[in-house]
Amino acid sequence: MRPGWLDRIWPLLPVLAALAFTSVLLLLFKASPVVAFSAMLEGAFGSSERILNVIAFWIPLLLCAAGLLITFQAGLWNIGIEGQIILGSIGATWVALSLELAAPLQITLEILAAMAGGALWAGIAGWLKTRGGVHEIFGGLALNNLAIILTNYLISGPWQPPEGGSFRGTVPFGEHALLPLFDGSRFSPLALILAGTAFSIVMIALRNSTWGLKLKALGRNSRSAFLLGVSSNREAVLAMMFCGALAGLGGAVRVLSWFDSLRQSISGGIGYLALLVVMLAAYRVLWVPFVAFFFSAVLNGAIVLQLRTQLHSSLGDILTGVMVLFVLLLGDPIRLRGLRRAKDDG
């Protein structure tokens, strides 16, 4: 079936609805929506440094969203992605603090450790689901908390800086351990290349690989998929681990370029944001990079908004949050079409 006009303009509907809703909210607080939104726009794209910031924030978000496309395809709610990012950061930090090698080798090992950490954490959630019958949402949330506790333990214990535990973070890593940055910004071209590659792999896996087809069947009807010969448990765990590896890579990007050390709340909520991104994109692969970029722009713009006006930067969170609420409220276009068809038949 060819997508209709509704499908094509779909992501714009909740965006416009959310802008309208937030405008009304601003007016109620006697603030000007025009001033607020132009300050956000200015904050996101007002200078080359700001644009680079938006891109730098976008990269790990895109990595996570790409991974989530895989788990959503398999019908899994990988809410444990936050913990998987954190484990990725921890993996990268472990290599950064314990080895001193030439930069290319050092960075390669950091990235591999990060992906392994994320995959491990996701694998545990997948194993709990398939072996123990623990729903991935609950397993994932528990593992998220464990990951936060683990970070706090590490930065206040074994990895605390020599000047004493402040609960803030490890010592900054050496130059050789960090991703090469563009012109003193937080943007790393290497990270962009990695994210682009990962996204392409996901796209190909979903469209053309046998594995992607198995995940699609699994996500739509796990019982039938099993009866048609898909090893449901194995594929579910693999999907989780694949997503975990990408989230771990995102975590590496966070510690090795956005920051320069492992810190508290290292993920910055990117995992949850990525869930919202994929939902707003209605699980369409090609929309994901754009929606993720839009989110990055809104959230970075909101920081400047606070400096410029008397409005709090949480306006950005409100805007994205309301957008997702509108997505859930309006339902995704596939369901809408289903309803229409049911009505026609009925």
Added chain:
Amino acid sequence: MRVELQNIRKHFGEVRANDDISLIFEPGKIYGLLGENGAGKSTLMKILSGFQKPDGGKIILDGKARRFDSPADALAAGVGMLYQEPLDMPPFLVLENYLLGQRRGFAVNARQAAKDLRELGKKYGFDIQPEEHIRDLSLGERQQLELLRLLAGGAQLLILDEPTTGISTEQKVLLFDSMRKLAKDEGKTLILVSHKLDEVQDLCSQVFVLRKGKLVGEAKLPCPNELLVNLMFEKLPPRRERASREQKQVALELKDAVVATPRLELQPLNLTVYAGEVFGLAGLEGSGQEILLKACAGLLPIRSGSMQLGHQPLDQLDYHAARAGGISYMAAGRVEEGLVAGLTLTEHMALVDQEAGFFVDWAGSRARTKERVQHFQVVGTSESTVEQLSGGNQQRFLFAMLPSSLKLILLEHPTRGLDIRSTDWIWQQLDERRKDGTAILFISADLDEVVERSDRIAVFSGGRMSRVVDAAKTNAEELGHLIGGEQ
């Protein structure tokens, strides 16, 4: 309570599940309601107990016409139904479950309720412990609890749907004693929905027989079983002549195989199916034939005894290994268990492609789909999603996906809901398969189909498989007795 049903009608699409049924149940008596699969007895009882709404007709309780919006509504009016699978909450305590669904105030006096429950249980000889977990109870005990819950809720009419399937002999005796007590001493009205003739004869004073949605007869009990069997089952159409089997190679052999689900444990099974044979399994739904089929498919473990495919032992087989070994299983729910809604025919074909590499061979899969769609006369295109197909075409497509060489095909209700053309076509396909030595083991609720299509037949009743009968020599009467649990 005197219960009167007047001209009850209920249609599901073309099917007349209840076609103008009028009945009267007097207080203080136990009635039997008999009929084969799909005769309409469950539908009628669901309507009476508020679970479904009739399309037409009246329910009159003690002279007053009533309408029920829910089972709770019906219970408040004094109608309680005990379902085959008790409607309880496995994680709950016995006491919690008992309190649930009772219309009392906000505050719950747990201690008083526990005392009431114990006393009520004692009255009927049930050993009920309020602090036990539902999930630790046997099916019979859950049934006792459900019965007490209905009685405490004020039920004057009790409907029991196949209550003896899956419970022990002692529990059955206890249940029947309590039923007699309820009718005789307390003047309640009881309806026993059953297909077990002995039980109906033993317990009931009068029986109504339904067939194809209509009331076809009634009788005072006891009466000869023959009379009931003749009412329940129509005469079978004459069986067409067909080629006899020549091969005598064993395709599937079960020896003292024990298979069980939490709901039903089958009596040890001994069964031999020959290559090229069509073996039919009859019996009321839920009598155990589905469990046998699932065990053969590797979906349920065999606890003891042995199973062999040809000369190859299959005891510890999982489903995917069984598939690879030449066993195909087709479940009754086509879109629930077999096809994936939202996936196209080509995607299905690619999914079952045994030579699939890392990348999907889309061009090859599409070509294969087009060829099979044409060959199997599926009305649809390679890009249709399966839910766009009609039931008959879904079934055709499931056949189109079967591998070319198979040792055993297991089918659950292969022609359910299909028109005559599709039904004939499917049996043609299966006959073709027989010529290659594929054995076919199938379940059907349609007795005519079982007799018409099988070489040999076995009947399931309450978890026990009957003797094996030759389809060419049997008749509706013999099968009726076997379905009724006689040996």
